[in-house]
Amino acid sequence: MDFQKLDPNSLDVILDRTMESINTSKSKLFEIGELSHDECQQINNQLQLLTEELETVQGLRQERLHMDRIARAELVKISKNFQDYGEPEIRNAYEKASDAQIKLSVSMEKESRLKDQIADLEQRISSLQNTSDKAESFMSQISTVLSYLGGELRLYGEVIEDARRKQEYGLKIIEAQEEERKRLSREIHDGPAQVLANVLLRSQLIERIYEKKGKDEAFKEIKDMRSLIEDALKEVRRLIYDLRPMALDDLGLVPTLLKYLNKVDDRSEATIYFHYFEGIQRLHVRLEAAIFRLVQEAVQNALKHADATEISVDLNLDGDKIVVTIEDNGIGFDVNVRKDQSFGLIGMKERVGLLNGTIQVQSTPNKGTYILIRIPIHEQEGV
Known part of the structure; x- marks a missing residue:
């Protein structure tokens, strides 16, 4: 291509239209990333509740397993000494054993169902996180392209060797800036943002803890939340220091x-x-x-x-x-x-x-x- 014949004004129009189209795509990617993140947070909340329910069901299953073993042992005892027991005692023992087995089966079925639901939610979280990461990666690449289109490419009339050097170094600087923004975004997401999300979730559970376990456990949860908030504050201060030491x-x-x-x-x-x-x-x-x-x-x-x-x-x-x-x-x-x-x-x-x-x-x-x-x-x- 002969760049000498290109009209700079026409090139600017092309660049503006290209950047407008790319910006639209970037906005859509941002929406996808945000929706994935929000849905991931909602599923995490569901996962927390299901995990607590699974722990309760597993405890109940252990109790019913114990009762089933006792009932079975009683049946074995009666079978060995059948002539020493009357019909009411035998019937009662069989009914207890049958009831214990049914309750155990119900608990095991509920436990299996909860595990399947948890596995499904974890798979959905992994898929959503993958979608969010890809959207973030694409946005970072698009930001690099936009910065290049809006900056270095408009100065294409300079000396070719100098332009090539600036182009190469400029892209690296832009990539470094985007990587730094991505790093900060990730640190905020994985640090203070996660802590605050956890605090929000645990604050919603305090009332349930108070009702189920009493005020002492609720106060303990509040103290743990305070510790999380202090950690988040330290992380925010560290990020501020990294940006520019006051x-x-x-x-x-x-x-x-x-x-x-x-x-x-x-x-x-x-x-x-x-x-x-x-x-x-x-x-x-x-x-x-x-x-x-x-x-x-x-x-x-x-x-x-x-x-x-x-x-x-x-x-x-x-x-x-x-x-x-x-x-x-x-x-x-x-x-x-x-x-x-x-x-x-x-x-x-x-x-x-x-x-x-x-x-x-x-x-x-x-x-x-x-x-x-x-x-x-x-x-x-x-x-």
């Missing part, structure tokens, strides 16, 4: 890095060392945020991709420049070979470039990685 605005770069690296050290199997020049004062807010993200990206790369067991972070001043070094003892990599995970380093280089700084990456397979970042302090007003 300490960065309040305390500055060094205390925030110290807190973050200590937390990583506690949560991971790696040992983190942090050294800094105590004379570092507060920097421009955008510079502090950028340096924090650079360190965060480098540390996460070392943990996730390099399997590092030791990571050293140094923060110093060199004249009018802030100097950051991150070194790990991980598996390293060939800096001349670009892999998917190298887009993390590309993003770091882009960020440093926007700050008029420099970044050097030295790495050798099986010998770790060393990153040196130098950024001028007094050139960030326009960043």
